[in-house]
Amino acid sequence: MNDDGLSIGKVSEATGLSVHALRFFEREGLFLREIPRTGGGQRVYAQADVDWLALCDRLRASGMPIATIRTFAELVRRGPGNEPERLALLREHEENVRARMDELGACLDVIHTKVAVYERHVREGTAAGVWSPMPSDG
Amino acid sequence: MNDDGLSIGKVSEATGLSVHALRFFEREGLFLREIPRTGGGQRVYAQADVDWLALCDRLRASGMPIATIRTFAELVRRGPGNEPERLALLREHEENVRARMDELGACLDVIHTKVAVYERHVREGTAAGVWSPMPSDG
DNA sequence: CTAAAACCTAGACCGCGCGCTAGGTCAAGG
DNA sequence: CCTTGACCTAGCGCGCGGTCTAGGTTTTAG
Incomplete structure (x- = not known):
């Protein structure tokens, strides 16, 4: 309904990851940015987040530990150059x-x-x- | 030195499994028989046990859970017919x-x-x- | 406006496959 | 004989990757 704003539930549906897992991933620092919130504190995801999650999911499915994904995410967050x-x-x-x-x-x-x-x-x-x-x- | 009697240490060496793991496997009922003991209570393995452990190790390495190996071991222990x-x-x-x-x-x-x-x-x-x-x- | 559905945080809990400790006992070499 | 190292049991702890609960707030559909 919002132009591109996705609730955690929608993202859960779209990725197959549980909402618990999504919050867990966020705590673990796996996202490429701070996920913005509504005034009331609810997460608002963008399609780009879903795309990234899809990649994370393949990395996980192939056995990459959370910690390594975090390292990768940190590199990306740090911006170009690395x-x-x-x-x-x-x-x-x-x-x-x-x-x-x-x-x-x-x-x-x-x-x-x-x-x-x-x-x-x-x-x-x-x-x-x-x-x-x-x-x-x- | 004994004709075929192997200590847990030897078996550990031979299989690459830790002595902890070997005792754990025993508690979990993964062996095909009761492992006999010396008068003093120390385990005495035979080559056949080592061979079986080698198979277990391949099953484990390919992702079979302990519980499933136990099920298989139980079938074997139960003898011919199944x-x-x-x-x-x-x-x-x-x-x-x-x-x-x-x-x-x-x-x-x-x-x-x-x-x-x-x-x-x-x-x-x-x-x-x-x-x-x-x-x-x- | 209201009720239901979705969301929030913090934190406890889980299954797996061991690892490790404590507190002893046993066996083999010198 | 005595030391040293291997072995014994019982049981707690841990890292991983989440799941689930409790207790409360927000959003949305009617």
Whole structure:
């Protein structure tokens, strides 16, 4: 209704983050600016805040800790001039995510091998022996 | 030195898990059997326990909660006959891991796009404007 | 104008996966 | 034998990323 002013509820809906989480993020200093308030003290967000939250959400979903997002937000708030630092931070996270994917891939190999063993086992009707209490296995 | 009897310290070394973690796992019922003790009450592990721990470690590393590992361990302890249940549990986890990898991949796209933007930005010498306090961005 | 819905702050609480401490006991080398 | 280091139990504490409650105020729809 207001030209671009969004209530916390709207932002919650738009981002999928709970209103609790939004207030928590604010306390933690994750926003790029002070969120303005109405006379009565209620937060008024802009679309830009929602866009930033969307990015935060992807960073979080990929395992970036709140503290690191805060560091990044601080760099942005500090204004132009520190782009190389921001880039370094993002690159490092990118590396972390790739590493995590690799690790998951390796785990997947192990798990899938286990699955394959059980599949054969079940298909062939509980072959027994190797599958008793303590056969080095599970 | 004993024919196959491993102290908790040895197992810790062999698995990379802390002795605290090993005792914690035991309290949480993650082992496939009661770990036997010396007369003096010290745990005596076998190689099979270490092998099982290695699997647990991969399950943990891929995000399986302790409670789910316990469920799996309980099935194994219960003995032959429930292999289909074990298989279902493993398959579900495999699916979860794949889903997680997909999610990470999607995040990676977003992050790498951001990285690319910053790379160009930095390469071209702080292009300014779009990078001030609140340009829908970070 | 009123009632309901949405919002506010401060702060307690939660599940997870351990880590660490206190206060002892046990085992192996010299 | 005695020291030293590894081990034992019980149980509290912690960091993370929020959630939830209590008690009150603001906004909005009718």
